[in-house]
Structure formats: structure tokens, C-alpha cells
Amino acid sequence: MTAMATSPASRQPISFAFLAQVILIANSFIMLYPVVVMVLSAFKTTGEIFEHPFALPDFTQVGNFAKVLGETAMPTYFVNSIIVTGVSILLILVLGTMAGYAVARYESRTNTFILLFFLAGLMLPLKLAVIPLFILLRDLNLLDSRWSLIVTYTAIGLPSAVFIMAGFLRSLPSELEDAARIDGASEPRIMWSVMLPLARPPMAIAAIQNAVPIWNDFFFPLVFIQTDAYKTLPQGLTTFMGEYTTDWGMLFAGLTIAAAPITLLYIALSRQFIQGMTAGAVK
Amino acid sequence: MAHVSIRDVRKAFGTVSIIKGVDVDIQDGEFVILVGPSGCGKSTLLRMIAGLEDISSGDIRIGPRIVNDVPPKDRDIAMVFQSYALYPHMTVAENMAFSLKLKGVPKPEQKKRVTEAASSLGLTPLLDRYPRQLSGGQRQRVAMGRAIVRDPQVFLFDEPLSNLDAKLRVQMRAEIKELHQRLKTTTIYVTHDQIEAMTMADKIVVMHDGIVEQVGAPLELYDRPANRFVAGFIGSPAMNFIEGRLGPDGLGLPSGAVLPLDMKSQAEAGSEITYGIRPEHLQIAPAGTPGSIPATISVIEPTGSDTTLIVKAEGGNLTVVLRERCALKPGEAVALKPVPRQAHLFDAQGKRIATA
Numbered sequence: 317m318t319a320m321a322t323s324p325a326s327r328q329p330i331s332f333a334f335l336a337q338v339i340l341i342a343n344s345f346i347m348l349y350p351v352v353v354m355v356l357s358a359f360k361t362t363g364e365i366f367e368h369p370f371a372l373p374d375f376t377q378v379g380n381f382a383k384v385l386g387e388t389a390m391p392t393y394f395v396n397s398i399i400v401t402g403v404s405i406l407l408i409l410v411l412g413t414m415a416g417y418a419v420a421r422y423e424s425r426t427n428t429f430i431l432l433f434f435l436a437g438l439m440l441p442l443k444l445a446v447i448p449l450f451i452l453l454r455d456l457n458l459l460d461s462r463w464s465l466i467v468t469y470t471a472i473g474l475p476s477a478v479f480i481m482a483g484f485l486r487s488l489p490s491e492l493e494d495a496a497r498i499d500g501a502s503e504p505r506i507m508w509s510v511m512l513p514l515a516r517p518p519m520a521i522a523a524i525q526n527a528v529p530i531w532n533d534f535f536f537p538l539v540f541i542q543t544d545a546y547k548t549l550p551q552g553l554t555t556f557m558g559e560y561t562t563d564w565g566m567l568f569a570g571l572t573i574a575a576a577p578i579t580l581l582y583i584a585l586s587r588q589f590i591q592g593m594t595a596g597a598v599k
Numbered sequence: 600m601a602h603v604s605i606r607d608v609r610k611a612f613g614t615v616s617i618i619k620g621v622d623v624d625i626q627d628g629e630f631v632i633l634v635g636p637s638g639c640g641k642s643t644l645l646r647m648i649a650g651l652e653d654i655s656s657g658d659i660r661i662g663p664r665i666v667n668d669v670p671p672k673d674r675d676i677a678m679v680f681q682s683y684a685l686y687p688h689m690t691v692a693e694n695m696a697f698s699l700k701l702k703g704v705p706k707p708e709q710k711k712r713v714t715e716a717a718s719s720l721g722l723t724p725l726l727d728r729y730p731r732q733l734s735g736g737q738r739q740r741v742a743m744g745r746a747i748v749r750d751p752q753v754f755l756f757d758e759p760l761s762n763l764d765a766k767l768r769v770q771m772r773a774e775i776k777e778l779h780q781r782l783k784t785t786t787i788y789v790t791h792d793q794i795e796a797m798t799m800a801d802k803i804v805v806m807h808d809g810i811v812e813q814v815g816a817p818l819e820l821y822d823r824p825a826n827r828f829v830a831g832f833i834g835s836p837a838m839n840f841i842e843g844r845l846g847p848d849g850l851g852l853p854s855g856a857v858l859p860l861d862m863k864s865q866a867e868a869g870s871e872i873t874y875g876i877r878p879e880h881l882q883i884a885p886a887g888t889p890g891s892i893p894a895t896i897s898v899i900e901p902t903g904s905d906t907t908l909i910v911k912a913e914g915g916n917l918t919v920v921l922r923e924r925c926a927l928k929p930g931e932a933v934a935l936k937p938v939p940r941q942a943h944l945f946d947a948q949g950k951r952i953a954t955a
Contacts, residue, residue: 494651495684499698499745500672509697513688 354575357568365564380569389544390570393552398577400462400548401531404469405523411470412477412522413515417507419478420485421493431482437475442468446539453540464540465548469533473526480525484518485511520588524581531578549574601662601675601752601785602627603648608657610643617643619809620657625802628783630776634796635806636832642757644806645789649678649755661753672701677746678755681762683738685730685745691717692726695744716747719781736767743778754779756788760795772799793833797821805829827949830875836907838943839881839917841874841892850874852892853913858937859890860944872952873945878907878920880941883927884934891934892917896927910935 357365358380359373384390419431442449449468450459458464488511496506512519537551544552553574556567582589603625610618618640625631633641646652648659650671658665666674677698685694692713699709717723720740730738739759746754756775760768776799779786790796796803797817805812805820805828812832813825824830830838843850845868849859858874884891894912901907901924908919908927912935919935927933944952 489682489684491680491682491684492686494646494649494671495678495680495745496686496697497651498649498671498676498678499749500701501697505701510686 351575354568355572357565358572360565360568362562362564365568380565381573383563384566384569384573388556388566388570389547389552390549390573392545393547393549394573396462396546396552397531397549397574400465400469401527403462403466404473404530405527407466407470408473408477408526409519409523412474413481413512413519414507415474416478416481417485417511420482421490421511431478434475434478437471438479442472443535446535450539459540460542460546462546465536468536468540469526469530473522473530476525477522480518480522481515484515488514517588517591520585520591524585524589527581528578602660603753603785603787604658604660605644605648606658606660608644608647608659609655610640610647610652611655617809618647618655621806621809621811623804623811623814625785625787628785630779630786630788630799630801631804632788632790632796632800632802633804633806634790634793634832635812637791639806640809641789641791641806645678645755645757645787648753648787649676650674675752676755677749677751677753678757679739679742679746679759681758683730683742683759683762685738685741687730690727690729691722691733691741691744694730694741695748698745698749712748712750713744716744719747720744735763736771739763739771740774743775747778747782752785754784754786756786758790759788760790760792768795775799794835797833803833805832807832823951824875824943825951827873827875827945827951830943830945830951834877836878836918836920838875838877841876841913841915841917843872843874845870845872849890854893856892857890858892871947873949875943875945876937876941878918879922880938881917881919881935882938883908883919883921883925884936886932886934888934888936891936894933894935896929896931896933899925899927899929 353369356373357369359375359377360368361379364371364373415430415434419427419434453459453464453468458467492510492514493506496510501509532550533548534550534554537548541547541551549570553567553570556563556570603623605621605623605625608618608621609616621640621644623631633644635641643652647654648661650666650669654667659667661674661676686697689697695713695716696709699712704712713726714723717726720743722737722740722744725733725737725741730741733741739762742759759775760771763771772795775788788795788799800817802814803817803820804814807828813820813829815823817833820829820833824833824838827840831840841852843852843858845851845860846857847868849857850872851857852874881892886893892912894910894917896908897911897916898909899906900909906921906923906925908921908925910917910919910933917935946952
């Protein structure tokens with residue numbers, strides 16, 4: 317009797333929480349494993365990588381990094397990636413927030429149409445339109461420049477940013493706006509001083525969600541950029557892979573450097589990001 | 600401080616008419632409460648005074664000027680919202696100083712006014728907190744503080760106590776009234792709670808379905824309701840209504856009983872009228888007493904200070920409030936004797952005819 321009475325109580329805590337932990341740990345391992353291998357291999361020579369793929373390297377051996385930064389165009393690629401990603405995200409956030417604000421907060425007959433127009437952009441894979449896009453950029457004289465990438469990425473990122481921002485801004489109580497209006501705030505001031513500070517979590521989501529694919533994108537630079545001075549990291553790193561031999565150590569060092577900024581950005585924004593994801597879950 | 604006048608104001612959303620011609624005069628320094636059931640247009644009227652809704656036709660004046668097309672910030676008003684609408688990312692002090700900051704008031708002056716308002720509301724220790732760290736009552740006070748620092752001509756309150764629990768509501772009610780007595784700023788207050796209206800107002804405006812049913816001091820509305828709607832809306836528990844027919848000896852009730860009417864009525868004999876009597880104006884008498892309403896006790900609700908009885912009579916439920924405790928039991932047959940000269944008569948359109 318006693319055993320029967322206690323067994324459900326003692327069994328229950330294990331079942332769900334424990335299983336969840338196991339799955340989460342396994343998942344983290346799968347996610348982190350390639351990253352760890354990449355960082356470890358960055359400190360090894362190509363020979364060492366093939367001899368002892370899982371061994372801990374000598375972390376003082378930074379030859380790969382020195383070679384990547386000193387003997388290749390890696391610093392140029394890095395700066396290009398920063399410029400392209402940074403400007404694109406800035407444009408996406410500024411334009412997306414303004415459009416989202418207008419769609420969400422002002423009553424107008426064209427609102428639904430505008431939102432649907434943006435949403436149509438979400439459904440459209442721009443890669444399918446790469447040839448017309450190429451011709452368009454050529455006619456605009458933007459081909460083979462950083463701007464070709466910036467305008468393309470901004471166009472790709474805007475729909476989701478407008479969607480996220482409009483959805484969030486709509487959920488803010490309109491009484492806040494009324495209160496600010498009575499307090500004497502102009503429309504731009506209401507947006508800037510009252511709504512935007514509250515909209516930081518969805519802005520972080522829009523930023524991260526766009527920054528990662530832009531930073532990692534290989535396709536559009538490959539198509540649009542020929543000049544070495546304008547190449548971004550993913551495209552530049554391919555030059556490390558030779559036709560016959562590849563310096564794997566150097567490639568991993570390059571990848572480690574390439575992955576660092578976006579990882580740091582994610583860590584910096586993760587608090588806001590998580591807040592945004594769980595917004596509305598708990599009052 | 601200012602006089603507010605509302606002249607034949609109308610509001611329609613598309614083809615739906617929300618406010619159907621409202622005239623109200625609010626004197627300088629007066630505390631006026633707009634009260635009515637949900638959907639009666641009281642909040643819309645308040646938002647029109649604030650400038651947050653356009654006026655379809657008519658005029659609203661604050662002081663000497665017509666403000667129909669004046670934006671909210673230039674109307675010299677302050678508003679307290681039902682949800683408080685505090686800026687979540689600003690501290691209490693920043694919330695209160697926001698309007699002053701926008702107006703370009705110098706920093707030291709801002710600080711002085713915020714400190715003054717905060718100390719008068721007991722908010723001084725909370726100035727550095729954020730709204731999310733405050734309780735409901737404290738948030739309510741901050742919302743009031745935000746209104747006070749502006750020193751406006753008119754205060755507008757939109758159901759400010761609806762989100763508070765019953766006990767806090769009673770406390771804040773007294774605080775708002777005390778605040779008004781101290782500042783003497785013209786105040787327009789919207790509520791659906793007739794108790795709030797009765798206890799706080801200098802003047803009550805009862806609204807129903809987009810029109811004003813009656814305007815008057817609280818006790819005037821209570822003692823002489825202009826129509827059946829006001830009679831039923833003001834007062835808690837609500838007034839009892841019995842449909843009857845006017846005969847030569849008095850009012851013939853559905854049960855066959857006849858209530859003698861001590862009045863000069865404009866109504867013709869034989870006409871259908873509604874007899875209204877407040878629960879506290881019915882007395883319990885032994886069953887069979889002449890000139891009374893036969894009834895059966897259904898429910899007894901003692902509250903300590905008085906006793907509410909629900910009785911079955913005249914084909915429906917009537918409410919009786921006794922100031923003393925009683926030894927009655929459910930199921931007991933009694934008679935209800937109206938206190939003379941306390942009943943109200945309404946004609947078939949619901950308009951007041953006389954007091955009986």
C-alpha cells in the first residue's frame with residue numbers, strides 16, 4: 317500500500333523534467349560540436365587535423381590566424397561583411413519600423429493592402445529572380461559594389477521586419493498613444509519616445525533574424541561581386557580552398573574569425589531576443 | 600480652471616450614431632460625473648472633450664474658446680485613463696515630468712513641480728521606480744500625479760477606478776474627491792458605477808443610448824428621477840417597478856390589490872402606469888393589511904448594517920431593504936406597505952408623472 321501510494325509521487329518529477337534535460341543536453345551537444353571542432357582545428361596545422369582530429373591543440377600556436385590576417389585579403393572581406401550587414405540591418409530596422417508603425421497605428425483603407433504587399437515579399441524567394449535582379453542592378457550601375465548587396469538584402473529583410481514590427485506595435489495599448497498625445501507629444505515624438513523604447517524586443521528579433529543569413533550569405537556576393545576588394549567573408553573564404561590542396565588549418569581560422577561577430581551579436585541581443593519571443597506569454 | 604460647455608454635440612462612426620445631440624454645461628471648478636451603462640457614449644463624449652475623437656457636429660468650448668479643431672495638447676487638459684497608460688519604460692518621476700519636458704519647462708522647475716505633486720499624493724519614495732514595480736493603487740496615483748503636474752484647466756477621468764479591487768476603490772474615491780476639494784479644478788469623470796457617481800459628484804449627467812437622460816445633483820436624481828431609466832439606474836439596490844392600472848380608488852395591481860395614491864395625477868383613470876418604489880421605502884406589514892402589496896419572502900441577505908429581502912410579489916421579484924434586523928423566514932407570507940409620498944409614477948413612455 318505504502319509503496320503504491322508513494323510511487324506516483326516519486327516517479328513524476330523524473331519523467332518530464334528529466335527527459336527535457338536529456339533532449340536539451342543532446343541538442344546543445346549536436347549544435348556545439350561543429351563549432352568546437354572548428355575552433356580547435358583553427359589552432360592546428362593541416363597535418364595535425366588529419367592525424368588527431370579530436371585532440372586538444374596547443375592554443376599558443378596561432379600561426380593560422382597570423383597567416384589569415386597577414387597574408388590574405390581576409391581583413392578586407394571582414395570589413396566588407398561588417399559594412400554590408402551593418403548598413404542592411406540599419407536600413408531594415410529603420411524602414412521596417414516606420415512602415416510597421418504606419419500599418420499598425422494609423423487607420424487607413426490602404427493599410428491592409430500595404431501589409432499584404434509586404435507579406436507577398438515574404439512568400440517570394442528572391443533567388444528565383446536572380447537574373448532579372450542582375451539585369452536591374454546592372455542598369456542601375458550598382459553591380460560589383462557593396463550597394464548591390466545592401467539593397468538586395470534590405471529588400472529581402474523588409475517584409476519580415478514589417479510583419480514583426482506591425483504585429484508587436486499593434487499589441488501596444490492605444491491609451492499610451494492617447495496619453496502621450498494629451499501630454500503634448502507630436503506624432504514623430506510619440507513614435508520615438510513612447511513606442512520605440514517599448515519595441516526593443518521585436519527590433520532585436522528582426523535584427524538577429526536578418527543579420528545571420530545576411531552575414532552568412534554566399535549566393536548574392538557570388539553572383540554580383542567580381543572585384544576582390546568588395547567580396548564578403550563567405551565568398552572570400554572559398555579562395556582558401558584550392559583546386560588541388562586546401563590549407564584546412566587556415567580555413568578553420570578564417571571561419572572562426574568569421575563566426576565571431578555574429579555570435580557576439582547574438583549573445584548581446586539574446587536577452588532582448590528571448591524577451592521578444594516570450595512577450596505576451598506571461599503578463 | 601475653466602467652464603466647459605457642450606452644445607448639441609453629435610458623433611457618428613459611419614452610419615452608426617453614437618452621440619445623438621448632447622447639451623451639458625459644466626461650471627468652473629465643478630466635479631461632474633458622466634454615468635451610464637456600457638455603450639451609452641459617455642467615454643466617447645469624454646474623448647471628444649479631450650480631442651482624441653473628432654466631433655461630427657456641435658461645439659465644445661473650454662473656457663471662452665471653441666476647441667472643436669484644437670489638438671489635445673493645446674486644450675490645456677489632463678486625462679487619467681482606465682488602464683493608467685503609464686509609460687512602462689519611464690520611472691515614476693519621468694512619467695510625471697514627460698508633459699513638462701515636452702513643453703520645454705526648465706529642469707529645476709520640472710523637478711520642483713514633480714516633487715510637489717509626488718508629496719501631495721504620497722509618491723515621494725516611489726519616484727525612481729518603474730510602473731511595473733508598483734501596485735494598482737500606486738499606479739493610479741502616478742496617473743493622477745501626471746495629470747496634476749500640468750496644472751490644467753480641466754481634469755478628465757475615464758473610469759479610473761475600474762481596475763482596482765473593491766476596498767481600494769473606496770479609498771481612491773475619497774482621495775480623488777479630497778484632491779478636487781483641494782485643487783478646485785474643473786473635473787469631468789466617466790464611470791458606469793452609479794455609487795461612484797453618487798458619492799463623488801457635484802453634478803451627475805446620466806447618459807443612455809447617446810442622449811442625456813437627466814442632469815442634476817446626486818440626491819436630486821435620487822429623489823426626483825426624470826424617467827424610468829434614471830430611476831432604475833440610480834440607486835442600489837435598484838428601484839422596484841410594478842405595472843398597474845389607474846382606477847378610481849388608486850392603483851390596481853396585477854394581483855388585484857389596490858394601492859391608494861395620495862397625489863394629484865395628470866394621468867387619466869384607466870391608463871397603464873408604472874409604479875416605482877425604492878427598496879428602503881417598503882415596510883413589512885402583517886399579511887392581509889389593506890392598501891399593501893401581498894408578497895412571499897424568497898431570499899434574506901443580512902449584511903450586518905441592514906437586511907435585504909428578495910420577495911415574490913405581483914408576478915416578479917421585489918427588493919426590500921430593512922434598516923433593522925428581522926426574524927422573517929423564507930416562504931413566509933407578508934404584506935409590503937409603501938412609505939407614503941415616496942413612490943414614483945411613470946407613464947407608458949417611462950416619463951415621470953408624479954410622486955405618490
